[in-house]
Each structure stands twice: as C-alpha cells, then as structure tokens.
C-alpha cells in the first residue's frame with residue numbers, strides 16, 4: 001500500500017494515478033467530514049472535482065490506517081509540513097517519506113527534505129517534483145517528474161514503485177538542486193504573472209524567466225546543487241510550465257497582483273511565502289536575487305508596482 005498524506009489537488013491526483021496503475025493507495029485528509037464525503041461520492045469535490053477515485057483508493061482521517069505503507073507521500077503545502085510532522089512524524093518513520101511539496105520553510109529557511117529529516121531523523125527521505133498540474137495527472141496525460149533521493153538504492157526503489165506508464169520518473173541524487181528548482185520557479189512564476197497582468201508583454205516575460213533562472217542557479221549552486229539539476233525537469237522544466245500557463249496558481253496570483261486585482265486567499269500559492277524565505281536566505285548568504293526580493297516586497301506591499309519595475313530596469317548594465 002502507498003500512503004498519500006494531504007487530500008489536496010496534488011495528493012488526490014497522485015493517489016488516482018498510482019491506483020490506476022494497480023497500486024493500493026490510502027489517502028489521508030485531516031478533515032473527517034471531507035473523508036466521509038469522499039468515501040460516499042468517490043470524488044474530492046473540494047480540491048479535484050470531476051475525478052472519480054478508483055476502488056483501490058481508501059480514504060481516511062486516521063493516521064493509524066497508514067501503518068505498513070511501502071512509501072508515504074507528503075503532499076501538504078510547504079508551510080504546513082513542519083507543524084504536521086511535529087504532531088504526527090513519530091508515527092510515520094517506518095516507510096520512506098517522499099516530500100511532494102515545493103517551497104522553502106519560513107521558520108528554518110530550508111526545503112521540505114530538511115524539514116522531514118529534522119522531524120523524523122531516522123527516516124529515508126526523498127522528493128517528488130517537476131512540471132505537472134494535478135489536473136493533467138488526474139486525466140492520465142503524459143507527465144515526467146524527478147524523484148530525488150540521496151540514497152541511490154532507495155531512490156531507485158521509489159522510482160519503480162511510483163512510476164506509471166504515463167507518469168515517467170527520472171531519478172536524481174541531487175536533492176538540494178531538485179527542491180530549490182521547484183521552490184524558486186514558483187517565485188519566478190509570480191513575477192511572470194505580474195509582468196503579463198501589468199501588460200508588459202511576452203518579451204518582458206521571456207527576459208524575466210531567463211533572469212529568474214539565473215537567480216535560481218545562483219542560489220542553488222551556492223547551496224551545493226549541481227547546475228545540470230537546475231537545467232532538468234525540476235528546474236527549467238517546471239519554470240517553463242509555471243511561467244507560461246494560466247493553470248498555475250502562482251502565475252494567476254502574480255497576474256492579479258500585476259493587474260491590481262484581488263486574489264482568493266484560500267488558494268495555495270507556494271511562491272508567496274517562499275519569496276520571503278528565499279529573500280531572507282539570500283540576505284544571510286550575501287547573494288543578490290533582485291527578482292525574488294522584488295516579488296517579496298511587492299507581496300508585502302512594501303513597494304508599488306511602478307517602483308518594482310523601475311528598480312529592476314535601472315540596475316547597472318552588466319555582463320550576462
């Protein structure tokens with residue numbers, strides 16, 4: 001049995017994909033009423049409407065029902081991960097724990113695998129990341145993701161356990177690179193949304209994506225990642241998807257910001273907290289990440305849009 005913790009859009013889509021491939025899946029949600037509703041209707045109406053849960057997906061609000069899982073996929077928003085593990089981590093350490101979230105924890109300024117390792121020190125930890133919208137996975141559209149694990153043998157086992165004929169998993173042992181790519185692309189996607197929402201045009205978005213990618217590399221290499229990881233699915237691949245699709249919540253959030261419109265605060269927008277966390281991290285490390293900093297300031301209301309744009313355009317001219 002594979003356990004999926006978090007019945008959000010992504011957790012539910014992964015549960016459905018794995019179950020369609022013949023795996024028994026137990027999907028955990030914190031809300032007992034939602035679990036009852038999913039059990040009765042076989043649909044997660046709140047987070048992934050229109051997708052029927054296969055028979056081999058069990059839904060539960062009891063962590064004890066996850067005992068004996070071959071792997072536990074943690075599909076919670078980044079800023080919820082630490083609190084969840086502080087309460088429940090001790091019950092999960094028997095199986096490899098696979099982080100499925102993208103972001104940097106504001107409290108520790110680390111990514112999800114370090115948060116898991118800190119809370120569950122004896123667990124084998126991995127990361128599933130890369131370009132994929134939950135809705136696409138749920139429709140069985142072809143998708144390729146990165147399964148990163150420092151333990152090569154465990155990574156290979158997880159790759160084979162979690163891959164399906166349409167969900168192709170590439171393996172990596174560069175966990176730092178994979179998680180920083182996934183975290184930072186959301187910040188750049190917010191900036192790309194701002195550019196389009198403010199009517200600055202596709203050329204400006206291409207410039208922003210490229211310079212955003214330079215920031216992703218600057219931070220990731222400083223933290224020990226490999227450049228080729230950033231050029232892979234978890235970095236470049238996810239950057240392209242998220243900066244160019246209106247399916248992305250980060251892009252849509254940025255678009256609303258750029259257009260001066262409001263945005264539903266209940267929607268998960270990982271790049272917002274991560275922009276702040278990465279700005280803090282960059283400051284501590286003495287790194288210059290101007291786009292990330294501007295996104296953080298803009299979200300906080302500490303700068304207005306014209307000032308943010310002017311500030312980026314008026315930086316000293318330099319070598320690429």
Ligand SMILES: NC(=O)C1=CN([C@@H]2O[C@H](COP(=O)(O)OP(=O)(O)OC[C@H]3O[C@@H](n4cnc5c(N)ncnc54)[C@H](OP(=O)(O)O)[C@@H]3O)[C@@H](O)[C@H]2O)C=CC1
Pocket residue numbers: 006007008009010011029030031046047075076077078080083084100101102103132133134135267268270
């Ligand atoms: N959606 C997508 O296309 C993709 C998402 N991801 C990543 O997956 C992660 C989850 O995103 P996604 O599924 O889309 O988010 P959603 O907003 O769809 O769902 C979030 C889920 O997390 C639950 N949750 C929130 N806080 C807690 C908590 N403290 N304890 C327990 N459960 C909690 C919510 O429960 P409740 O409903 O009760 O609030 C809900 O089930 C993010 O890091 C995202 O970047 C990665 C790839 C694709």
Ligand SMILES: O=C(CO)COP(=O)(O)O
Pocket residue numbers: 102130131132133186189238241242247248249250251268269270
């Ligand atoms: O991570 C994602 C695509 O790979 C999902 O993007 P959003 O969280 O911006 O919707």
